[in-house]
Amino acid sequence: MELPRFILGDNTDYPNAIFVIHTxxxxxxxxxxxxxxxxxxxxxxxxxxxxxxEAGNLIEAATAFYDREVSRYESQ
Numbered sequence: 001m002e003l004p005r006f007i008l009g010d011n012t013d014y015p016n017a018i019f020v021i022h023t024x025x026x027x028x029x030x031x032x033x034x035x036x037x038x039x040x041x042x043x044x045x046x047x048x049x050x051x052x053x054e055a056g057n058l059i060e061a062a063t064a065f066y067d068r069e070v071s072r073y074e075s076q
Contacts, residue, residue, distance in 0.1 A: 006065040020062040026051065030062050 009019035009029075018032045027040035037059065043051055 006062060008066065008069055018066065020066055022058060022062060026054075026058075028058070030059060032063065032066060035059070 003023040005022065005024055007021040007023060009021055011017065011019070014031075014033075016033050020030050020032060022028050022030075025041065026043070029038045029040065030036070031038075037055070
């Protein structure tokens, strides 16, 4: 099965949270309510600098995905 790069998620146990799941490497879930990120990968010390430089770009892309999805819902 081919998954989209980003998936929106919610959970009634967290009524104010909106989750964006990034399905490609490095996989993560971001809670847009508080910008908390949970990485779903294990990283070694050698990956740390690359991850730090790429993390900002990935989080921006996740936020842009959410904004795009919301605008599509509002225009329907």
